[in-house]
Amino acid sequence: xxxxxxxxxxATIVGVKAIPVSVEVAITSGIPGFAIVGMPDAAxxxxxxxxxxxxxxxxxxxxxxKVVVNLAPGSLRKTGSGFDLPIAVxxxxxxxQIEPSIVSDALVVGELSLEGGVRPIPGMLAYxxxxxxxxxxxxxxxxxxxxxxxxxxxxIVVLRHLGAFSTGEFEHPCSTCGLMLAIEPDxxxxxxxxFEKRAMQIAAAGNHGxxxxxxxxxxxxxxxxxxxxxxxxxxxxxxxxxxxxxxxxGEDVSAILRGVRPFRSPHHSATMAGLVGGGSVIRPGELTLxxxxxxxxxxxxxxxxxxxxxxxxxxxxxxxTITRANGNxxxxxxxxxVAASNPCPCGYFGDEKISCTCSPxxxxxxxxxxxGPLIDRIDICLDVWRSDYEDVVSSGSSLDxxxxxxxxxxxxxxxxxxxRRSDAPLAVSTHDMLRACMMEGExxxxxKGMAEAHILSGRGIMRVLSVAxxxxxIEQSVRVTDDHIAEAxxxxxxxxxxxxx
Numbered sequence: 001x002x003x004x005x006x007x008x009x010x011a012t013i014v015g016v017k018a019i020p021v022s023v024e025v026a027i028t029s030g031i032p033g034f035a036i037v038g039m040p041d042a043a044x045x046x047x048x049x050x051x052x053x054x055x056x057x058x059x060x061x062x063x064x065x066k067v068v069v070n071l072a073p074g075s076l077r078k079t080g081s082g083f084d085l086p087i088a089v090x091x092x093x094x095x096x097q098i099e100p101s102i103v104s105d106a107l108v109v110g111e112l113s114l115e116g117g118v119r120p121i122p123g124m125l126a127y128x129x130x131x132x133x134x135x136x137x138x139x140x141x142x143x144x145x146x147x148x149x150x151x152x153x154x155x156i157v158v159l160r161h162l163g164a165f166s167t168g169e170f171e172h173p174c175s176t177c178g179l180m181l182a183i184e185p186d187x188x189x190x191x192x193x194x195f196e197k198r199a200m201q202i203a204a205a206g207n208h209g210x211x212x213x214x215x216x217x218x219x220x221x222x223x224x225x226x227x228x229x230x231x232x233x234x235x236x237x238x239x240x241x242x243x244x245x246x247x248x249x250g251e252d253v254s255a256i257l258r259g260v261r262p263f264r265s266p267h268h269s270a271t272m273a274g275l276v277g278g279g280s281v282i283r284p285g286e287l288t289l290x291x292x293x294x295x296x297x298x299x300x301x302x303x304x305x306x307x308x309x310x311x312x313x314x315x316x317x318x319x320x321t322i323t324r325a326n327g328n329x330x331x332x333x334x335x336x337x338v339a340a341s342n343p344c345p346c347g348y349f350g351d352e353k354i355s356c357t358c359s360p361x362x363x364x365x366x367x368x369x370x371x372g373p374l375i376d377r378i379d380i381c382l383d384v385w386r387s388d389y390e391d392v393v394s395s396g397s398s399l400d401x402x403x404x405x406x407x408x409x410x411x412x413x414x415x416x417x418x419x420r421r422s423d424a425p426l427a428v429s430t431h432d433m434l435r436a437c438m439m440e441g442e443x444x445x446x447x448k449g450m451a452e453a454h455i456l457s458g459r460g461i462m463r464v465l466s467v468a469x470x471x472x473x474i475e476q477s478v479r480v481t482d483d484h485i486a487e488a489x490x491x492x493x494x495x496x497x498x499x500x501x
Contacts, residue, residue, distance in 0.1 A: 004028075006094035009107045010086035011130045012078040013123045015277075015322075015329040016248045016284050018130035020107075022072040023083065025090040030066035036087070038071030041079045041281070050081075050112045051088045058116040058163040060097050067091065077326070079281045082121040085110035085139075088162060098165040106139040106157065107131040116162040122250035125243050131155065142171070184229045184260075188400035190222050192387035197223070199382055199491055201404045204230050205411035206470030208463075209315070209337040209377065211300070214384030215354070216347045220340035223384070224296045225263070227338060229401040230408050231294075233259030238292045241332060245291055249284050262293030264335075268302035276310050278322055282329045287314050290335035300341040301369045308374055311337070315377050337378065343367065350383070379463045380491045411474035418478065430458070433465045437472075437480040447485050454489070464488045 004027040011018040034048045055062050071078050086108040092098045109127050111119040120143035131138040137155045158171040203210045212220040243253045266286040277285030318334035343349040344363040349356040468488035472480045
C-alpha cells in the first residue's frame with residue numbers, strides 16, 4: 001500500500017495564548033487502528049470516537065488501515081477538544097476525500113459532534129490572534145470571533161458542519177454583531193458619600209488601589225461596583241488583550257467588545273489557584289480575568305492570608321508567572337484593586353450608634369489578617385460610614401457617574417499631555433516622581449514633614465506622591481501644591497477605624 005499522509009495547522013492553549021501545533025496524519029499498512037501521539041490529554045484521546053462517528057454521518061469513508069496522528073511538537077502538552085476538526089480534516093485530505101487547497105493556508109480548530117456538527121471551544125479569540133501571527137486564515141465554527149472589533153473577519157472562514165467541505169457551504173462572518181448596550185449602575189444611586197465619590201474619581205484617574213473599611217450597610221460595595229461607570233472605555237489594544245483572556249476562560253466577551261472594562265468580584269473562599277491561576281492545565285485566575293479592569297475583593301479580612309499575599313507581586317509587576325516542571329507560563333494581570341472590609345468580626349468597631357462587641361485583641365487580629373505589606377501597596381484607604389436618612393432618600397440628586405467620568409477623562413488626558421511634553425520617563429523611582437510633581441520649596445518641606453509624622457515607608461512616600469500628582473492632573477495643575485499633598489494624605493492615612501491595626 002502507498003503511504004498516505006497530510007499535515008494541517010492547528011493550535012493549543014497555554015495560559016492565555018494559542019501555541020501553533022502541526023497535526024500530522026499518516027495512513028499506512030498494518031493492524032487497523034487509530035492512534036494519537038504527541039502528549040495529548042484525555043479529551044484529545046476521546047476525539048477518535050467523535051471523529052469516526054462524524055465522518056460516517058457526513059457520508060465520508062473512514063479508512064480501514066492503520067491511522068497514526070502526531071501532534072507536533074511532541075514535547076508540548078496538548079489539551080482540549082479543539083483538535084477534533086483538524087484531525088478529521090487531515091484524515092480526509094490524506095484519503096483524497098477533500099481538496100488539500102481548502103486547508104493549505106488555514107489554522108483549523110473546532111470540536112465535532114457525533115453527527116458532524118462543528119462546535120466552538122473556549123479561546124477562539126486566542127486562536128484568531130495565533131492565525132493572524134502565522135499569516136493564515138482561521139477555519140473554525142461560528143463563535144465570538146465574529147464580533148471581533150477590527151477587519152480580521154476577512155481572515156475567518158466559518159463552517160457549521162463537517163459536510164461543508166463537500167457542499168462548499170462556508171461562511172464569512174459579518175463585521176457587525178449588534179451587541180446590546182447594558183445599563184450600568186450609576187453613582188447617582190448612592191445618597192451622600194461625596195468625599196468617597198471624590199476618592200473613587202481620583203482612584204479611577206490614576207489607577208490607584210482603594211481599601212474601603214466600614215460597618216455593614218455603609219455603602220462599600222455600592223461604591224466599588226459603580227467604579228467601571230467612570231473608567232474610560234477600553235482601547236482597541238486593550239479590547240484585544242482582555243477579550244482574548246476571557247475567551248480562553250470560556251467567559252462572555254460581549255461587554256468587553258463594547259469597550260466595558262471587566263469587573264471581577266471573587267468570593268472570599270477563593271483558592272490561590274482560583275485567584276492567581278493554575279491547575280493541572282493552567283488556566284487564568286481572577287487576577288488575570290481582571291486585566292485592564294477592576295478586581296474587587298469584598299470581605300477582605302475573610303480571605304485566606306496566603307491567598308491575599310499572592311496578590312502583592314502582581315500588583316507591582318502587572319503579570320503573573322506560574323512555574324511548572326516543564327516551564328513557565330506568563331499571564332497578564334494589570335488591574336485596579338478595590339477592597340472592602342468590616343473593621344472587626346462584628347462589624348461595628350468605631351461606629352457611633354452601634355456598640356462593638358469585640359475585644360481590642362479581636363479587632364487587632366481581624367485587621368491584621370489583611371497584612372501590612374498588602375496595605376502598603378494600596379494607595380487610598382477610606383473609612384466609610386453609613387449615610388444619614390436625608391442622604392439616603394436624596395439619592396439621585398448627588399454626584400453622578402457622568403460628572404465624575406468627566407474629571408477622570410480630563411485628568412488622564414492632562415497627565416498624558418504632561419508626560420508627552422516632558423523628556424522624563426514614566427515615574428518609576430522617587431526621583432522621577434518628585435520631578436513629575438514639580439513641587440516648590442515650601443510644598444516639598446510640607447510633604448517631608450507629613451511623611452515623617454506618619455512614618456511612611458519608601459513605598460508609602462511614592463504612593464502619596466502618586467495620588468497627589470493625580471489630584472493635580474484632575475485640576476489641570478502642572479505643579480503639585482500643598483492642597484494636593486494634604487488631600488493625598490487624607491486619602492492615605494487610616495483614621496479611627498484603622499487605629500486598632
